[in-house]
Amino acid sequence: MGVEWWRCHHHETEANDVTPGLRRPGHYRERYGGGTEHSNRTRRPTCSMTLACVAHTIARPLKLPKRLPALAAVPASRWNNSPAFALNGHHRWNSSSAVVPLADKSTAEAINKQLETGTEGRLFAVVQLCGKQFKITTGDIIVVEGYWPPENGDRLRLDKVLLAGGSDFSLIGRPLLAPGLVDVQATIVEKTLSHTRTHFRKKRRKQYMRINFYRNQQTMIRINSIEITRKLAESAAPETTGDRFF
Known part of the structure; x- marks a missing residue:
């Protein structure tokens, strides 16, 4: 994954700064009001990139294959999502039409038999x-x-x-x-x-x-x-x- 770095706004004003993200000597004292860069009280990161520079990082997304081989082998699931009715040219969807109900007559017959014999x-x-x-x-x-x-x-x-x-x-x-x-x-x-x-x-x-x-x-x-x-x-x-x- 390629990464492109941008310079901070305070680096763009420095004429002597040739390398993006590098801080020249004395930059810490001028920007933060005295002290040394390696002070024990306020220790700054030793990395050449400041926090402001990291905020301007542009990361190019990783390109993935169109379809993984494992997913290609799996058949697509059946889903009935047809509109229940149309009104003035606009489709209105009904949740009951999304799933096809089971048409099992044996279940209804078993319930009716229990109701007839009184064993429900x-x-x-x-x-x-x-x-x-x-x-x-x-x-x-x-x-x-x-x-x-x-x-x-x-x-x-x-x-x-x-x-x-x-x-x-x-x-x-x-x-x-x-x-x-x-x-x-x-x-x-x-x-x-x-x-x-x-x-x-x-x-x-x-x-x-x-x-x-x-x-x-x-x-x-x-x-x-x-x-x-x-x-x-x-x-x-x-x-x-x-x-x-x-």
Whole structure:
């Protein structure tokens, strides 16, 4: 790798300096205000190149071969990155089109067989409720913070299901599962207040200090059941109604 050296700006003003980067006698005293170049207090580098000269170094990059032999022997990986759709002549890319999904019917048939015989185990799900996600199973009690209109005894169907699964399989939505595929039933069991919380504020040197006590509203929800209502092959059926309440 060839290296070309440039002279510093203070070397360009020296008429007697013939060799780039070399310092003439007395240069250290004139530039740094007295002392000797080999002083023990401020020892300077003994190299002929100063730090300013090193900063002006131009290093030519090393030329590499176009393609290494080892990489040439490896076949290029297949990557399907076609645009999902075009809008006004511009392509928009969809992450789901980047990877080709596996079309394995045996997996769907095995899951459907477990659902028919009732050997899927204890089902669980991940639902979104009031802006938060909860991992739930049958018999769980979840707490919703803040004001929420439903009253005690109301029965709910949680329709915003992001994931559901059993002991041997998991159904992952993109981002939601198909409407009606998973039925999650819940009941409002209690509406209460949280424990007393303290809100303390103070401004230094301003004779300002406030202490407030408050309690948030809470709603207790019991999960009654989680069921997969239909087979996986039928999950791609069109939705009967367009109303979805979250």
